[in-house]
Amino acid sequence: xxxxxxxxxxxxxxxxxxxxxxxxxWCITAAARLxxxxxxxxxxxxxxxxxxxxxxxxLIKLGTMPLPIDVCTLPLGLWxxxxxxQLDAAADVVRALPWARAGTLVFWWVxxxxxxxxxxxxxxxxxxxxxxxxxxxxxxxxxxxxxxxTDLALAACLLALLYHFRTAREAASSARFGAxxxxxxxxxxxxxxxxxxxxxxLLAVELERVGLxxxxxxxAALRRDIGRLLGWALLVVFLYCGSDWRTEPSFVEWAxxxxxxxxxxxxxxxxxxxRIFPNxxxxxxxxxxxxxxxxxxxxxxxxxxxxxxxxxxxxxxGIKLTLPLLAMPLLLLLLAPRALVNWxxxxxxxxxxxSLTSRVQIGIRFVLPLIALAVVGLAASLVQAQQRATAxxxxxxxxxxxxxxxxxxxxxxxxxxxxxxxYTNELCGGSERGYRCLSDSNYDWGQGxxxxxxxxxxxxxxxxxxxxxxxxxxxxxxxxRLVRLHALPIAGxxxxxxxxxxxxxxxxxxxLYGTLMSPAHRIAAEFLRARAPIARTTTFxxxxxxxxx
Numbered sequence: 001x002x003x004x005x006x007x008x009x010x011x012x013x014x015x016x017x018x019x020x021x022x023x024x025x026w027c028i029t030a031a032a033r034l035x036x037x038x039x040x041x042x043x044x045x046x047x048x049x050x051x052x053x054x055x056x057x058x059l060i061k062l063g064t065m066p067l068p069i070d071v072c073t074l075p076l077g078l079w080x081x082x083x084x085x086q087l088d089a090a091a092d093v094v095r096a097l098p099w100a101r102a103g104t105l106v107f108w109w110v111x112x113x114x115x116x117x118x119x120x121x122x123x124x125x126x127x128x129x130x131x132x133x134x135x136x137x138x139x140x141x142x143x144x145x146x147x148x149x150t151d152l153a154l155a156a157c158l159l160a161l162l163y164h165f166r167t168a169r170e171a172a173s174s175a176r177f178g179a180x181x182x183x184x185x186x187x188x189x190x191x192x193x194x195x196x197x198x199x200x201x202l203l204a205v206e207l208e209r210v211g212l213x214x215x216x217x218x219x220a221a222l223r224r225d226i227g228r229l230l231g232w233a234l235l236v237v238f239l240y241c242g243s244d245w246r247t248e249p250s251f252v253e254w255a256x257x258x259x260x261x262x263x264x265x266x267x268x269x270x271x272x273x274x275r276i277f278p279n280x281x282x283x284x285x286x287x288x289x290x291x292x293x294x295x296x297x298x299x300x301x302x303x304x305x306x307x308x309x310x311x312x313x314x315x316x317x318g319i320k321l322t323l324p325l326l327a328m329p330l331l332l333l334l335l336a337p338r339a340l341v342n343w344x345x346x347x348x349x350x351x352x353x354x355s356l357t358s359r360v361q362i363g364i365r366f367v368l369p370l371i372a373l374a375v376v377g378l379a380a381s382l383v384q385a386q387q388r389a390t391a392x393x394x395x396x397x398x399x400x401x402x403x404x405x406x407x408x409x410x411x412x413x414x415x416x417x418x419x420x421x422x423y424t425n426e427l428c429g430g431s432e433r434g435y436r437c438l439s440d441s442n443y444d445w446g447q448g449x450x451x452x453x454x455x456x457x458x459x460x461x462x463x464x465x466x467x468x469x470x471x472x473x474x475x476x477x478x479x480x481r482l483v484r485l486h487a488l489p490i491a492g493x494x495x496x497x498x499x500x501x502x503x504x505x506x507x508x509x510x511x512l513y514g515t516l517m518s519p520a521h522r523i524a525a526e527f528l529r530a531r532a533p534i535a536r537t538t539t540f541x542x543x544x545x546x547x548x549x
Contacts, residue, residue, distance in 0.1 A: 051077025344377030446470020448539030
């Protein structure tokens with residue numbers, strides 16, 4: 001290797017390290033400022049069970065695959081062993097949550113390293129540099145890299161799986177199975193949807209590599225290779241998740257209600273003596289059922305509530321992604337369409353098509369792998385288009401587009417700190433108005449409670465009711481009264497007034513602009529939307545009913 005090549009490699013590693021450290025600092029400082037999101041308290045409580053009892057049963061009952069939560073709760077489990085004292089997931093959430101959230105940085109670094117590697121594989125040195133820079137300042141990825149949840153882990157592990165699968169297809173048989181198997185296991189252990197995402201993306205990667213015609217000719221071998229990889233991965237997943245070696249009460253109850261027949265007589269003793277629960281299959285089945293039935297309260301999109309929108313995720317991505325990321329495929333399609341052909345873009349396109357079938361429409365966090373793959377694929381496409389261009393103006397345009405995208409996205413990340421969950425691009429009104437477009441984990445996932453507490457302190461401890469979307473345990477320690485208007489006997493505006501008269505009322509944006517849980521919820525939300533709030537935090541509107549007679 002020449003000295004120049006040595007210098008270039010050293011510079012590449014410094015580039016990667018600089019973006020990884022800067023983005024990690026963003027995540028750590030943001031994590032300390034945000035309240036608990038809807039899922040985090042229960043993840044912490046159930047996740048600590050592993051380090052106390054060795055059981056994944058609590059997470060599996062939720063339908064949650066355990067790997068990300070195991071990593072996030074590891075520092076807490078070590079602290080408990082060292083101090084000999086058990087944490088209370090509710091009472092100790094303020095000091096425990098930042099440590100748990102730091103665990104997600106393990107997957108964040110995996111995402112950045114493999115994004116860098118995939119970019120280099122697809123478009124050389126500058127493909128890797130642009131990919132890692134773009135990943136490191138993508139607000140939606142940063143938002144979830146700051147939380148103790150599972151969505152970012154899936155994106156990281158799936159990208160690593162596809163990278164190794166793609167590079168291993170030409171390798172010797174002894175070298176082509178180990179790394180893809182490891183990351184295939186990690187993908188499924190990160191989130192149950194990995195069972196669907198992994199084979200779909202593996203197929204897309206192979207189709208891009210050999211073309212449709214050759215893939216059809218080799219379909220038996222391809223089916224065998226992918227089937228073997230996923231089969232072994234599932235076996236390891238079951239072993240990792242383990243079992244508490246108990247019967248399953250719902251299975252026993254189902255069997256007991258079978259009629260007296262050959263089937264009933266056979267199933268009842270099986271159900272009563274089959275002690276293999278809980279196990280990984282239980283979590284996977286639970287999530288499959290959830291995916292088929294959809295979210296019980298429907299979806300909210302652009303001010304409209306429906307059971308589902310077939311176009312939910314494409315529109316949501318158009319609202320939440322930065323403008324350079326949205327504009328890049330259009331620019332490349334116009335000027336250099338052949339540069340768009342690479343395995344990362346193929347996998348992202350497959351996930352986008354698959355998203356049209358999804359019935360769980362409560363946040364783009366469900367398609368974070370799509371975002372990560374699109375960033376890598378489009379970064380490589382832009383670099384390839386610039387390198388292949390024959391016209392000087394096209395080469396200059398490529399450099400300007402790359403530099404401009406980094407500057408724009410970095411600025412967006414800086415302005416989005418610390419609460420990038422709320423990020424909404426400029427075409428859709430920006431983050432301050434994003435609640436009118438999307439709700440739930442796209443905007444207000446319960447993380448704004450500390451800021452509301454600061455508002456109350458700044459206003460002489462105002463008598464405050466809160467209609468809150470979330471599960472942050474700190475609510476019980478704050479001088480606020482929780483009112484669940486959606487669960488009260490409300491038939492009209494007078495009933496709403498009766499509940500809040502004489503106090504201030506803070507309302508989560510997700511409850512004000514989001515899916516409706518009951519007729520009372522609809523009445524209360526319509527009543528409040530017709531009134532002018534006196535103040536606002538990032539995720540709460542505050543109304544004054546102190547002088548209402």
